[in-house]
Amino acid sequence: MATFKDFRNNVKPNWCPGCGDFSVQAAMQRAAANVGLEPENLAVVSGIGCSGRISGYINSYGFHGIHGRSLPIAQGVKMANRDLTVIASGGDGDGFAIGMGHTIHAIRRNIDITYIVMDNQIYGLTKGQTSPRSAAGFKTKSTPQGSIEQAISPMEMALTAGATFVAQSFSTDLKDLTALIEAGIKHKGFSLINVFSPCVTYNKVNTYDWFKENLTKLSDVEGYDPSSRELAMQTLMKHDGLVTGLIYQNTERKSYQEMINGYSETPLANADLTLDQEYFDKLTAEFV
């Protein structure tokens, strides 16, 4: 059986020392091993940005696509091969700006993949512009007077879009994050995990210390129940979204694949591509 070391490759990440993404990578590798995957049965699809490089740093099948489109690519991979474990990943710009349309629709479609967002509230690879997760007033190269737009609340948004698995974590909480990714992989449907992954180079506001001070663990919230959507929404609003842990899970709704009419139980990638002559004749007869 594979261990987390089997999910390491010999590529050295080009992230800045201290970047939160290192821990996210480690958590993904550990989670993959913990759920019993072999490297060839995992496909990591990522977007563009610093964090988008993650698919190249894990010893598994990896697809580094175009900006904002990791989700449709990942859904396509899963549709082709339902036996694969598919993880989509990228930054907050990738998922909540250019790719926001896909994020909402992937949530409501509920295809059985896991989406990990490395949320640093800044555009890092382009060297420091505002992101849809930047707080109002946040000063960047593109918002010298401070951002005058409202930040997106991805967890609340996911709940309203009909998400069946919503979780949030902090990159330094390696153990909790690993457990959440495992739970996300096991969840039958779309799982969204937003990870606060500080940018040590361009974000001097939302730092490790800032998160430590402001985050609340849901495990510390008395009576918290992740099966209650109402409670999830209330708690998120109360804490301005700054909570970590499993926020909401609906285990009753079926995944997209389970509901498709006629969808092959074996991977489409293994399908016999030749049509039956008889079926073809039946199809053409409809046009006479």
Added chain:
Amino acid sequence: MINQLSWKVGGQQGEGIESTGEIFSIALNRLGYYLYGYRHFSSRIKGGHTNNKIRVSTTQVRSISDDLDILVAFDQETIDVNYKELHENGVIMADTKFDPKKPEDTQASLYAVPFTEIATELGTSLMKNMVAIGATSAVLDLDIKVFEEVVQEIFGRKGQQVVDKNMEAIQAGYDHMKEKLGEKVGAMQLDKADGQKRLFMIGNDAIALGAMAGGCRFMAAYPITPASEIMEYLIKKLPAVGGTVIQTEDEIAAVTMAIGANYGGVRALTASAGPGLSLKMEAIGLSGITETPLVIVDTQRGGPSTGLPTKQEQSDLMAMIYGTHGEIPKIVMAPSTVQEAFYDTAEAFNLAEEYQCPVIVLTDLQLSLGKQTVEPLEFDKVEIRRGKLQSGDLPEIENKGYFKRYEVTEDGVSPRVIPGMKNGIHHVTGVEHEETGKPSESAANRIAQMDKRMRKIENIKFNNPVHKNAPHEEADLLIVGFNSTRGAIEEAMGRLEQDGIKVNHAQVRLIHPFPVDEILPLVQSAKKVAIIENNATGQLANILKMNVGSHGKINKILKYDGNPFLPHEIHTKCKELF
């Protein structure tokens, strides 16, 4: 007796004009006639003039006709818009309901027939279309029994009474018109057809069927005119073979999902029209640089932007060849008949896997939506070829080395594996990369990978890249077209030959890479060359000039008013060249 007939029914959109044409056509197709139907419609659901022009012939026809024999009108606008197409013996049958008036400058006869009134007396005004079909039958002296089967199929679900009522409506229309015509009954009697039962379908049906036959098991698409029929067909038929269609949130999701699915190992399709293709361009580049197979159908319509969304145009050509930033290998095919649309779509999936690049199947609105009689589609002509897709056990790679998915090879095509294969792990990225897929900015690697990718399609194997009808060793005129102009060109060619002009015809089926070797001799052996295309700038003509030169010989014959070419327009414009 006549060997062909042109019939048009028109009215307001949403009042059953389409189904009237459909019932009339299916019945005649089953008698063994060759049909060609073209719909004039607008981008709205109710209201606005619409018409369905149907040509019936005892031989194959692939173009709408220059003129019109019979016009069935449900409103005055239909008469006003279309009467000029009628020849002097033409017949207008119009509903008495709107008190039809015949324009002064036509020799055609007008018969006011109480379509709505008869239908209402029989139960519902909805059956006015059936009355019109009956009235048409009287002009043609057609036994109305030929409609029984179709009416049964369409209304059978609603019960025998509905079927009987509709047949009564046809009978009543027939009787009424017969009395009106007197001696003129059967004035336009068609020669008997051969009774062969042939397919009657639109190009989009053939594309969808071609995809099924070609092993496509997944489609991701966003609705758009005139491409939606492809996804609508496949969502009905793919489940029987385990596949499915996802209607995505947008065009970019459609193409990237198709890329993901192809990477995942299933043959996947996306289809759209110009606006969608514009949105897909970045992803087409991703397919190119990651060497992921991808089949895209582009059903051209009037552009730019929303343009003329329900009208004929062929103006996406350059965008399809060059579209996406940077440089990638790409294959663009342009079937010119429904049969070719079937075979080419199936073949597109083979080429996409063999050359590991995007393949665009280009059609146009006239081909995609024009409904026509089609000779049998030969299923055994469809092959499945998967190129260098690896199967079985792969050799072990030491020290976590990656599989050389982008190995530089002589033909440029590298071995391909799909996720799930042991020892096949590699990286895929839209960033320039070395043989295992890891990013690389090395100049030498860039040249090696770029050359490798571009080399793949240099010697592409494609059967019949040009449909040629070249009876003359030395021709006065070579006519070149692509997609649906073929029918009108063929008819114009016949007339030009009668005028004593020696004409060769080439319909380009493989647009890119351009089949220079096939076209060049034809250009060289012709005194003049006429390029027929539905766009304003002469895109195919410019491609021809770029590839075969002969600038002085090449004449552009262009039409970009939203309507297909008519044979007489090509005939006249070509004659003017001499």
